[in-house]
Amino acid sequence: MSHAALRSRKVTVLMGGLSAERAVSLSSGAQVLRALNESGYDARALDAGPDLRRLLAELDADRPDVVFNALHGRFGEDGAIQGVLDWIGIPYTHSGIRASAMAMDKHAARAVFAAAGLPVARGGLVAIADLASADPLPRPFVIKPVNEGSSVGVEIIREGSNSRAAIAAGWRYGPNALVEEFIPGRELTVAVIGDRALTVTDITPNPAMSHGFYDYDAKYADGGSQHQLPAVIHPVAFEQALEIALAAHRALGCTGATRTDFRYDDTRSDKAGAGDGAPGRLVILEVNTQPGLTPTSLLPEQAAFCGMDFAALCAWMVEHAACRA
The missing domain is CATH 3.40.50.20 (Rossmann fold)
Structure with missing residues (x-):
């Protein structure tokens, strides 16, 4: 047509x-x-x-x-x-029922990624009652809802923090939480359109507008974060991020556009990002099957970097719409 x-x-x-x-x-x-x-x-x-x-x-x-x-x-x-x-x-x-449901359920997505041999952080589901009574992992660790996006409800428990019990008491995201080891280093993201991984963005949250990580305010507030694309990281890690994002997209059965978020631990090597030494450790945080399309969103930014403006991106999505019934 x-x-x-x-x-x-x-x-x-x-x-x-x-x-x-x-x-x-x-x-x-x-x-x-x-x-x-x-x-x-x-x-x-x-x-x-x-x-x-x-x-x-x-x-x-x-x-x-x-x-x-x-x-x-x-x-x-x-x-x-x-x-x-x-x-x-x-x-x-965007994606159909199965891929959408699995990607939104972070515990299910972790299982899919692990089965595909993709890197995930150490951790798992924890009952909120158990979280209230003891640390489920050595500190620092991350607590997150199983099925929310945009970093809603995400908390980091660091050494010396006494907030774990209060977080458990005020939890409103279901009977369980996903708890994972905290990965130091950088926040990276890779958008996938169809069968192509676009590029790697390095995200630095504004410390005055975030809580030390890429949280809701850092994602959507004007000036909440700085985006560097392409990311200046070890070239091997750069290519790995592209490959893992595309593999995660395919493992979940996604269609259309997605965005895979990573933590990249370069704290022991490649600190300058110039390619010296060994590449750092990449860990998948999640795959977003409905990436944001706001003025500060990462997918449109990566698409524009690759020569596809916002109007063309939206048109591509319309042209690739499908009914899966």
């Missing part, structure tokens, strides 16, 4: 939703909507609220040819809305 024919089609941009990442989704969706309309698509926004029957009625009234899924977090990124769209037969962007 020609580009002209594709751009005559109707696109509904799903945004908002019910998760803790609602504000991020609204920002992503607004940018996508603007880009698609400026590119000639017949696009409109639809806020996915709590009433599923109303959502279905509005989709039926719109009769879109494609749904651009700009939702983030639970119900938008975990296979839930993907199942609805498969059921009613509307093609949609």
Whole structure:
């Protein structure tokens, strides 16, 4: 089908939703909507609220040819809305039910990565009651929700901290938490579009706007972090990051665009990033099947670096939308 024919089609941009990442989704969706309309698509926004029957009625009234899924977090990124769209037969962007559900479940994703021989941090699921009573790992370690995104709920327990019991007492993300060893060093990310890993970005959170790691504020606040791309790291590690991101994308069965986040421990070697010495240790943090599309997001930045502007990126996603039913 020609580009002209594709751009005559109707696109509904799903945004908002019910998760803790609602504000991020609204920002992503607004940018996508603007880009698609400026590119000639017949696009409109639809806020996915709590009433599923109303959502279905509005989709039926719109009769879109494609749904651009700009939702983030639970119900938008975990296979839930993907199942609805498969059921009613509307093609949609990004990954399908299985890949979305596994990627959102960090414990399940760890198992997939480990089975594929990809590097994961030492750790596992811990009951919140057990977390309240004792350290599950030597310090420092990381506590994170099993199925939230954008670093929502992530905490680092360092030497001398007495916050573990309070974190457990205030936990609102289910009966378990994922606990992993803390990996020192840098935060890296690699976007994948289709079958191509784009480049490696080195992320430095602004210490005045974060809690010592790439948290929610560092991700989305203006000036929350600095992005260096391509990352200046050992060339072997650079190529490994590209290969691992693509392998993780494939292991989960993802389609469309994803972004794989890493910790890169270069604290014992390659500190200058100039290629001297041995490469550091790469560890997968997670694969994001619905990467952010906000003004500070990493996927659009990497796509632009590789010659694909934001409008072209959104159009590519629409053109590669599919129904998996």
